[in-house]
Amino acid sequence: MQELFYYLGSGLFLGIVAGISPGPLLPLVVTETLKYGQKEGMKLALAPLITDLPIILAAYFLIRNFAENNLLLGIISLLGALFLLLLAYENIRYKPSVKNKPIQKPRSFQRGIVVNLLNPHPYLFWILVGAPILVNASRVSSFAIVLFLAGFYMMLVGSKIVFALLTGKMKNILQQKAFVLSIRSLGIVLIVFSVLLFKEAVHYIL
Numbered sequence: 001m002q003e004l005f006y007y008l009g010s011g012l013f014l015g016i017v018a019g020i021s022p023g024p025l026l027p028l029v030v031t032e033t034l035k036y037g038q039k040e041g042m043k044l045a046l047a048p049l050i051t052d053l054p055i056i057l058a059a060y061f062l063i064r065n066f067a068e069n070n071l072l073l074g075i076i077s078l079l080g081a082l083f084l085l086l087l088a089y090e091n092i093r094y095k096p097s098v099k100n101k102p103i104q105k106p107r108s109f110q111r112g113i114v115v116n117l118l119n120p121h122p123y124l125f126w127i128l129v130g131a132p133i134l135v136n137a138s139r140v141s142s143f144a145i146v147l148f149l150a151g152f153y154m155m156l157v158g159s160k161i162v163f164a165l166l167t168g169k170m171k172n173i174l175q176q177k178a179f180v181l182s183i184r185s186l187g188i189v190l191i192v193f194s195v196l197l198f199k200e201a202v203h204y205i206l
Helices: 002-020 025-036 038-045 047-065 070-092 108-118 120-138 142-169 177-205
Strands: none
Touching: 002 120, 002 142, 002 177, 025 038, 025 108, 025 142, 038 047, 038 108, 038 142, 047 108, 047 120, 047 142, 070 120, 070 177, 120 142
16 A cells, blocks of 8 residues: 555655656747637646657567566666756746747647647656666556556646646746745755666666
């Protein structure tokens, strides 16, 4: 039971981090909401539910096929730790910036899918961080996988929907000090996750 809570908690935390961390999709959610209203921003927030499934499956089966190769898993875990450190650095250095470009029609959902498919972060996250977690979760139970994915996407999509709703009411949300502080604080917690992945890498290699 404790392990199930661990995977649920990991999914929730990594989901919220992915949801509000600097990246192309979050500013797009905000700008579309400012220009076309909350409904269009919420459509954008749903894009990862469409784009991420093939990425997850490919990354999972790739990592699972090498599950007995401790050296390779150690290297992947080490790269994952470095990737989380990069995300932590981006969060801690975060400065609000929103660019408004005129668009003829609000095609938010389609734009969100394109942006997410061309964004390297989902690919890096699932290959270096997400898939190894899923492989470990599969050794516990299939329910552990479900809990991790459910927690992750509940927070990933939910946080962006919240941003769309808040942006519709608070036009200057990206300038709010509390918002910036929250993102930078999550960067510090990401460092903790990076250290845990680094320890796991050492365990595999040694």
